[in-house]
Amino acid sequence: MKLFGKKKNGETNEKLTDHIACYLEKKQRRLANWLNIKTNGVSTKSVMYALIVFCTLATSYLLYIIISAFS
Template sequence: MKFFRKNKERKTQGTLTDHISVYLNCRQRKVADWLNGKTAGVSRKSLIYGLVFFCLLFGSYLIYVLISAFNSNI
């Protein structure tokens, strides 16, 4: 007597999600390769300065949004 039988419907769902994940991984790899090609000629120092500028810019904007949320008059 078999208590645990395999469900054949799960197999098709698993392959669909596998196809979706393979497609997304392929697209992600293509975008990553394209971005690496774009930044191939940029020096490491410039990339670090750009990252610091980006973090400061959006960090200060988020702090501004938080402060304005607490100071709003209802």
């Protein structure tokens, strides 16, 4: 009884992974283009403020989780 036999065609896995990678890359490119269109009119200063606020909130939440894990 062979549970893990050799595959007859080794290229099928490579073709499948290439196909999946190509599909995901196309989806990522479409999302990136859509986000670029949506944020085209936003100033750099606003983006920096939003980034600072996001990082501050994320950091404080993660610190809260870490501290509550030890309590």
